[in-house]
Amino acid sequence: MLRHFAKHHQVNQEIVRDYLSTERWYAGIEAALKAGRITRDLRNILRRHCNDTDCVEISARWELGYKPATLREAQAIWKRLISEGLVAAATAGERSAFSKKMSSKWKLTEKGERLRTVRLTRRFDRKKAAQAISAALERAREINACDQSPLYIKRIVQYGSTLDPDAVDFGDVDIWIDFSSRIGALSDDAFSERVEAVAEAAGQRYTGNFINDIPRFFLERQLRKHLRAMSIIGMDTSGLGPVKSGWPHKVIFKGVKPKPLADELGPLPEWLVFKSRRQRDQDGIDDEA
Numbered sequence: 071m072l073r074h075f076a077k078h079h080q081v082n083q084e085i086v087r088d089y090l091s092t093e094r095w096y097a098g099i100e101a102a103l104k105a106g107r108i109t110r111d112l113r114n115i116l117r118r119h120c121n122d123t124d125c126v127e128i129s130a131r132w133e134l135g136y137k138p139a140t141l142r143e144a145q146a147i148w149k150r151l152i153s154e155g156l157v158a159a160a161t162a163g164e165r166s167a168f169s170k171k172m173s174s175k176w177k178l179t180e181k182g183e184r185l186r187t188v189r190l191t192r193r194f195d196r197k198k199a200a201q202a203i204s205a206a207l208e209r210a211r212e213i214n215a216c217d218q219s220p221l222y223i224k225r226i227v228q229y230g231s232t233l234d235p236d237a238v239d240f241g242d243v244d245i246w247i248d249f250s251s252r253i254g255a256l257s258d259d260a261f262s263e264r265v266e267a268v269a270e271a272a273g274q275r276y277t278g279n280f281i282n283d284i285p286r287f288f289l290e291r292q293l294r295k296h297l298r299a300m301s302i303i304g305m306d307t308s309g310l311g312p313v314k315s316g317w318p319h320k321v322i323f324k325g326v327k328p329k330p331l332a333d334e335l336g337p338l339p340e341w342l343v344f345k346s347r348r349q350r351d352q353d354g355i356d357d358e359a
Contacts, residue, residue: 071089071147072156072178072185073186074089074092075178075186081157081160081176081177081178082175083141083144084144086147086148087139087140087141087144090139090143090147091125091139094137094139095116095125095134095136096117098129098134098135098136099113099116099134100113101134101135102133102134107132107133108132112132116128116132116134125138126138151182155181155182156178156179156181156182156185157177157178157179157182158176158179159175159176159177160176160177180317184230184244193241194239194240194299195238195239195240196232196237196238196239196240198299199232199240199243199299202243202299202300203228203232203243203322206226206245206293206300207226207322207323209293209341210226210293210323210325211325212339212341213288213289213292213293214325214326215328216339216342217328217329217330217331217332218268218331218335218336218337218338218339218342219252219268219288219342220251220252220261220264220265220268220288220331221249221250221251221252221288221289222250222252222325222327223247223289223293223323224248224249224250224324224327225247225321225323225324226245226246226247226248226321226322227245227246227247227248227319227322228243228244228245228319228320228321228322229244229245229246229317229318229319229320230242230243230244230301231244233318233319233320240299242299242300242301243299243300243301244301245300245301245302246302246305246319247289247290247293247302248305249305250327252328252329252330252331253330253331264331264335265288268288268335268338268342271335271338271343272338272342272343273343292341292342
């Protein structure tokens with residue numbers, strides 16, 4: 071659910087309700103598949119389609135048993151999120167700083183952000199953490215050197231348990247990314263078209279709002295590609311995050327402003343192309359790095 075807030079760039083009760091409804095929709099689809107009422111191909115199509123009105127009609131046709139979540143159900147969970155210290159009211163300054171991305175008067179707390187990014191993977195030692203950081207920085211340099219990448223990385227900030235000299239093992243490496251677009255001479259529409267073209271050429275499904283999805287596809291996914299140890303807590307273009315929040319941190323990467331985005335879409339570097347798990351296994355890529 072906390073990841074659902076990040077996906078929609080809003081923190082409010084309506085997003086909780088949307089999450090509950092979406093999970094019910096998925097559960098109904100999987101149950102129908104298991105019972106043999108729908109095929110696997112139809113399951114894949116239905117998973118990409120979730121709208122309260124349409125879903126009720128589709129549910130009746132395929133006997134999915136779907137009922138959208140009520141506001142009362144969402145309110146009960148919302149109160150629990152607040153009482154557990156995962157959600158809190160945003161300050162006036164925070165609402166102003168995030169006004170372009172968030173219309174919510176609420177935010178995830180530091181505790182909420184950490185829980186949002188937690189992954190159930192085995193713990194590793196400091197040497198493994200250093201290797202993960204080194205690999206991530208190398209990927210950051212590749213992103214900045216590639217004029218086909220719509221974004222470049224201005225700064226990467228490390229914080230969290232890996233900065234504790236007394237810690238001996240870790241669950242992940244927490245970082246924050248400060249990025250910017252390399253629009254160059256392209257208009258906003260042309261830039262959006264280029265982003266979509268790069269995503270399609272890279273074999274990545276690209277939907278939704280460009281401003282919201284660009285970071286997820288072209289920074290988070292690429293920077294953490296095959297590096298399960300990395301935990302990207304946040305990213306923005308405003309320089310907010312651990313530095314301005316006063317959290318203990320360490321700037322581990324400063325990028326030099328690169329040349330603008332190429333005028334025309336050219337061949338993509340191999341690292342930018344999305345590969346399935348089977349392809350990664352065939353190439354011998356270490357998915358546990």
